[in-house]
Amino acid sequence: MVNKNRMNRAAAVMAAAALVSVAVPAASAQAATAPRIDLKVLVVDDGGSSVEAITAELRDTGVPYTRVQLGAPGRPVIDAAFLGDTVDGRPRAKYQGVVLPNENPFGEGSAEMAALGAYETTYGIRQVDAYTWAHPGVGLEYTDNGGYSGQLDGTKAAVTAAGKAGPFGYLGGQVTFEDNSALVPESYGFMGKPRAGYTSYLDAPVGSGRASLVGEYVHDGRSELVVTFGYNQYQQQFRLLARGIVDWLTQGVHLGQSRNYFAVHVDDVFAPDARWSKDLNCTPGDYACVGGEGKESTIRMTAADAVYAAQWQTSKNFKLDMLFNAGAGEEWKAENGGTDALTAQLVADRAKYRWMNHTYTHPFLGCVQDTSTTPWTCVKDANGAIKYMSRADISAQIRDNNNWAAAKGITTDRTEIVTGEHSGLKTAPQQPQDNPNLAGAFADNGIKWAGSDNSREPAQRPVGAALTVPRHPMNVYYNTGTNAEMADEYNWIYGSRAAGGSGICEDNPATSTCLPAALDVNTGYLDYIVPQEARTALRHVLANDPRPHYVHQSNLAEDRTLYPVLNQVLDTYRALYAPSAPIVNQSMKDTGVELSRRAAWDNAIANNQVTAYRIGTAVTVKAPAGVLAPVTAPNGTKKQLLLGTADFGTAYAGSRSTWTGPELLQSSVTLRLPS
Numbered sequence: 131m132v133n134k135n136r137m138n139r140a141a142a143v144m145a146a147a148a149l150v151s152v153a154v155p156a157a158s159a160q161a162a163t164a165p166r167i168d169l170k171v172l173v174v175d176d177g178g179s180s181v182e183a184i185t186a187e188l189r190d191t192g193v194p195y196t197r198v199q200l201g202a203p204g205r206p207v208i209d210a211a212f213l214g215d216t217v218d219g220r221p222r223a224k225y226q227g228v229v230l231p232n233e234n235p236f237g238e239g240s241a242e243m244a245a246l247g248a249y250e251t252t253y254g255i256r257q258v259d260a261y262t263w264a265h266p267g268v269g270l271e272y273t274d275n276g277g278y279s280g281q282l283d284g285t286k287a288a289v290t291a292a293g294k295a296g297p298f299g300y301l302g303g304q305v306t307f308e309d310n311s312a313l314v315p316e317s318y319g320f321m322g323k324p325r326a327g328y329t330s331y332l333d334a335p336v337g338s339g340r341a342s343l344v345g346e347y348v349h350d351g352r353s354e355l356v357v358t359f360g361y362n363q364y365q366q367q368f369r370l371l372a373r374g375i376v377d378w379l380t381q382g383v384h385l386g387q388s389r390n391y392f393a394v395h396v397d398d399v400f401a402p403d404a405r406w407s408k409d410l411n412c413t414p415g416d417y418a419c420v421g422g423e424g425k426e427s428t429i430r431m432t433a434a435d436a437v438y439a440a441q442w443q444t445s446k447n448f449k450l451d452m453l454f455n456a457g458a459g460e461e462w463k464a465e466n467g468g469t470d471a472l473t474a475q476l477v478a479d480r481a482k483y484r485w486m487n488h489t490y491t492h493p494f495l496g497c498v499q500d501t502s503t504t505p506w507t508c509v510k511d512a513n514g515a516i517k518y519m520s521r522a523d524i525s526a527q528i529r530d531n532n533n534w535a536a537a538k539g540i541t542t543d544r545t546e547i548v549t550g551e552h553s554g555l556k557t558a559p560q561q562p563q564d565n566p567n568l569a570g571a572f573a574d575n576g577i578k579w580a581g582s583d584n585s586r587e588p589a590q591r592p593v594g595a596a597l598t599v600p601r602h603p604m605n606v607y608y609n610t611g612t613n614a615e616m617a618d619e620y621n622w623i624y625g626s627r628a629a630g631g632s633g634i635c636e637d638n639p640a641t642s643t644c645l646p647a648a649l650d651v652n653t654g655y656l657d658y659i660v661p662q663e664a665r666t667a668l669r670h671v672l673a674n675d676p677r678p679h680y681v682h683q684s685n686l687a688e689d690r691t692l693y694p695v696l697n698q699v700l701d702t703y704r705a706l707y708a709p710s711a712p713i714v715n716q717s718m719k720d721t722g723v724e725l726s727r728r729a730a731w732d733n734a735i736a737n738n739q740v741t742a743y744r745i746g747t748a749v750t751v752k753a754p755a756g757v758l759a760p761v762t763a764p765n766g767t768k769k770q771l772l773l774g775t776a777d778f779g780t781a782y783a784g785s786r787s788t789w790t791g792p793e794l795l796q797s798s799v800t801l802r803l804p805s
Contacts, residue, residue: 163219163220163221164220164745164746165220165221165222165223165253165745166217166220166221166222166223166743166744166745167222167223167226167253167255167743167744167745168222168223168224168225168226168742168743169194169226169380169383169384169385169742169743169744169749169751170194170195170196170224170225170226170742171188171193171194171195171196171225171226171227171228171229171379171380171384172195172196172198172208172213172224172225172227172228172229173185173188173195173196173197173198173229174197174198174200174208174228174229174230174231174235175197175198175199175200175231176200176201176231176235177199177200177201178231178260178261178360179360179361179362179363180231180260180261180357180360180361180362181229181231181260181261182362182363183260183361183362183363183368183372184229184258184260184372184375184376185197185229186363187363187372187373187375187376188376188386190673190674191376191386191387191388191674191760192385192386192387192728192731192732192735192760193376193380193384193385193386194385194386194735194740194742195229196225200231200235207242208242208245208246209241209242209245210245210248210249212224212245213225213245213246213249214249214252214253220745222743223249223252223253223255225255226255226379226380226381226383226384226744227255227256227257227258227379227380227381228246228250228255228256228257228258229257229258229260229379230246230257230258230259230260231259231260231261232259232260232261232262233259233262233267233268233354233356234267247350247352250352250353251350251351251352256353256354256355256378256379256380256381257352257353257354257355257379258354258355258357258375258378258379259354259355259356259357260357261319261357261358261359261360261361262356262357262358263279263320263358264277264279264320264321264322264341264342264358265322266325268328268347268354268356268358269324269325269326269327269328269345269347269349269354269356270322270323270324270325270328270342270345270356270358271322271323271324271325272322273320273321273322275323276323276336276337276339276341277320277321277322277323277336277341278320278321278336278341279319279320279321280318281315281317281318282307282317282318282319282359283307283308283309283315283316283317284306284307284309285306285307285317285334286304286306286307286334286335287304287305287306287307287332287333287334287343287367288303288304288305288332288333288334289301289303289304289305289331289332290330290331290332290333292329292330292331293330293331293332293344293374296329296331296346296374296378297331297374297375297377297378298331298332298371298374299708299710299784300373300374300707300708300710300711300783300784301370301374301706301707301708302704302705302706302707302708304705304706305332305367305370305371305706306366306367307359307365307366307367308365308366308367310665316365317359317360317361317365317367318359318360319343319358319359319360320358320359321333321334321336321341321342321343321358322341322342322358323339323341323342324342324345327347327348327349328342328345328346328347328348328356329345329346329348330342330344330345331344331345331346331374332344332345332371342356342358343357343358343359344356344357344358344371346378355375355378355379357375364669366665366668366669366672369669369672369673370672370706373388373783377762377785380762382762382763382764382785383744383749383762383763383764383803384761384762385740385742385751385759385760385761385762386760386761386762387760387761387762387782387787387788387789388674388762388783388787389674389676389714389782390671390672390674390703390707390711390712390713390714391670391671391674391675391676391677391713391714391715391716391721392667392670392671392679392699392700392703392713392714392715393451393678393679393715393716393717393718393721394448394450394451394604394678394679394680394681394692394696395450395451395453395486395548395581395601395678395679395680395681395718396450396451396452396453396680396681396682396683396685396686397453397488397548397608397680397681397682397683398453398455398458398488398492398550398608398682398683398684399431399452399453399454399455399459399476399488399683400454400455400456400458400459400462400472400473400476400683401430401455401458401459401462401492401683402428402429402430402458402462403428403429403430403608403609403682403683403684404416404426404427404428404429404609405426405427405428405429405609405610405611405615406607406609406610406615406618406619407419407422407425407427408615408618410422410425411622411632413609414426414427417501417504417506418504418505429609429610429611429684429687429688430462430472430683430684430687431472431683431684431686431687432471432472432687433471433472433474433475435472435686435687435690436472436475436476436479437475438686438690439686440479440482442693443482443483446696446697446700448696448700448713448715449482449483449484449715450483450484451483451484451485451486451678451717451718452476452483452484452485452486453485453486453487453488453548453680454485454486454487454488454531454535454540455488455489455490455491455492455531455550456490456530456531456534456535457490457491457492457530457531457534458490458491458492459472459473460534461491477538477539477540480538480539480540480541481541484717485535485540485541485542486542486543486546486547486548486718487528487531487532487535487542487544487546487547487548488531488547488548488549488550489527489528489531489547489549489550490526490527490528490530490531490534491527492550493519493527493550493553494519494550494551494553495519495524495527495549495550495553495554495565495568496508496518496519496553496554496555496557496561496565497509497516497517497518497519497560497561497565498517498518498519505560506560507560508560508561516561518565518566518567519554519565519567520567521567521570521571521574522571524554524565524567524568524571525571525574525575528547528571528572528574528575528577529574529575532544532575543717543719544575544576544577545576545577545578545579545719546577546578546579546580546581546717546718546719547572547575547577547579547580547581548580548581548601548680548718549580549581552581552582552583552586554568555568555580555582555587555593555598558586564593568593568594569593569594569595569596570594572593572594572595572596573594573595573596577596578595578596578597578719578722579596579597579598579599579718579719579722580593580596580597580598580599581598581599581600581601581678581680581718582598582599582600582601583600583601583603584600584601584602584603584677585602585603587600588600590722590725590726590729597722597725597726599677599678599718599721599722599725600677600725601677601678601679601680602667602670602675602677602678602679602680603679603680604663604667604679604680604681604692604695605659605662605663605666606663606681606685606691606692606695607619607620608681608682608684608685609684610684610685610691611684611687611688611689611691612688612689612691613652613655613656613689613691614651614652614655616655616659616691617649617650617651617652617653617654617655617658617659618651620645620649620654620655620659621645621648621649621651621654623635624642624643624644624645625644625645625648626644626645629644629645629647629648630648631644631645631648655691656694660694660695660698661698663695664695664698664699664702667679667695667699668699668702668703671699671703671713676714676716676720676721676724676725677721677725678718678721700713710781710782710783710784711782711783711784727758727760727789728760730756730757730758731753731757731758731759731760734753734754734757739753739754739757740752740753740759742759744803747802747803747804747805748800748801748802748803749761749763749799749800749801749802749803750798750799750800751790751798751799751801752797752798752799753791757791758789758790758791759789759790759791759799760787760788760789760790761778761779761787761788761790761799761801762779762785762786762787763778763779763785763786763787763801763803764785764786764803764804765781765784765785765786765804766803766804767779767786767801767802767803767804768801768802769790769793769799769800769801769802770793770796770800770801770802771793772793772794772795772796775802778790778801
């Protein structure tokens with residue numbers, strides 16, 4: 131829920147809310163020496179969710195910023211010396227853009243606002259008003275003149291023609307405000323009619339007309355992006371606009387880059403998965419399922435499911451990652467008459483998928499488990515040392531799976547691995563450290579990238595010479611093959627004890643919410659769970675998060691429970707975005723590289739080891755040796771080579787961006803912007 135912040139006192143400060151600006155003679159704005167403008171953003175923070183959302187976008191895309199917290203004791207004073215100086219005889223603007231909580235958070239007659247106004251006018255710096263109200267001080271009529279103020283849940287806003295031609299051209303057009311619960315107000319804001327100098331970029335219907343929610347107000351030689359609704363960093367309406375806000379603020383030239391990523395790993399391919407029991411409320415075959423002995427049942431794709439998977443991929447123009455356990459498939463084949471139509475079909479269609487090693491028979495690669503107690507514990511030897519799976523056994527699991535794939539003509543990247551249940555990696559609380567034999571086995575097989583569980587370890591970390599790649603678990607359960615099974619298990623996990631559920635939600639109120647009532651097992655999956663899970667996955671997609679999602683082969687079998695979720699994610703995304711901003715569906719290796727580059731870049735920024743600035747149409751970026759810089763620039767930008775130039779970056783969302791470093795015999799990156 132977004133707070134209304136200070137809007138209740140808006141009327142009392144109406145006159146004071148007008149921006150204070152300082153007129154600067156035209157001659158001074160056209161200095162003989164072109165100024166240096168550093169590629170960093172100034173954020174003035176009032177602690178509100180809207181400023182925090184923009185700050186999160188800057189941080190998560192790699193844009194350097196300085197945050198000044200209003201009200202903090204000893205905070206720096208924003209004056210001419212804070213904002214600019216002279217470097218090598220050239221005037222320098224220390225910030226390429228300014229984010230304010232509203233149009234004037236300092237008060238009427240403030241010297242700090244006057245300094246900002248003069249600075250923005252002198253250097254052509256833009257300002258974002260993160261959340262304000264509709265009034266003439268920001269180029270809008272009051273809401274009682276053809277506007278609106280109040281709750282915005284479910285509002286169907288649209289990008290205007292000017293917005294599409296300007297900062298929001300990567301969007302398909304519609305921006306619908308979230309309305310996830312009829313019981314909770316989620317959005318509040320103002321819509322106003324534009325006055326002179328204001329160009330609306332996002333508007334919505336009001337009565338018989340339309341009124342603005344986001345727009346550019348040009349006045350007194352300055353430009354403000356005016357946002358008149360509150361939001362937080364997770365809400366879809368902000369996520370859709372975040373890229374455009376940053377591009378507008380920086381005039382399309384900034385450090386950092388953003389993509390919309392979505393990859394889906396299907397674990398346990400060729401292996402059967404255990405089935406949930408509605409009667410026992412557990413999974414027979416699991417050591418903790420009391421009474422499950424002799425009631426085991428499994429879920430496994432059929433050849434028809436494999437045919438459907440290939441057809442679905444073509445229809446949605448989306449490729450799945452098949453994480454396979456060949457040995458488990460061979461065991462199933464031996465136990466079922468010596469034939470396996472599923473494997474034959476998937477092998478025949480092998481070129482249609484990306485394939486990844488998931489170990490040969492899916493064993494637990496960590497400590498030797500004692501499952502005689504709940505929870506299980508690690509077996510110890512006579513000296514009290516934990517017993518682990520050996521390096522040789524782990525290595526054989528990796529090697530045998532790779533060799534099987536090669537014999538079948540299946541192409542894999544042998545630097546990638548996802549172990550069964552992410553085993554071998556530390557598993558709290560029983561196994562607080564990695565299996566000490568894991569890193570050596572990885573090295574034996576050339577492993578550089580190892581999948582991990584993002585819900586347990588969201589940060590990338592080393593495992594010997596390899597790095598982890600955190601994966602998002604999707605809330606489509608591995609032990610369910612039908613919609614009814616999925617709803618039944620969901621009811622058990624999220625139901626209160628009084629409603630026949632496990633009560634886990636009651637015992638962990640900080641991390642789980644109880645269902646208000648049990649879902650109908652016949653309709654609950656499609657009507658309730660699918661929209662919720664699709665919304666969660668789409669939130670990851672829109673957050674510049676490259677981490678893959680993972681599910682299991684059982685979700686492609688029987689009722690094929692995964693497809694409704696994927697269909698909703700892909701269809702919704704493609705309706706929201708223009709073709710210039712396609713989903714990036716990349717390999718785990720590429721995601722690992724992306725995460726490691728981000729970590730190195732963030733570290734360089736935190737340690738003030740990056741220098742980047744713009745002088746006229748030339749951009750210079752200097753980073754520590756070996757650290758690539760993420761840079762976004764307009765179409766037509768060239769990179770300076772030792773001799774001549776080359777097109778810079780790759781196209782995405784209407785601009786060019788990439789990770790870049792100095793060319794041969796160069797110490798910095800130099801870009802030439804289009805005139």
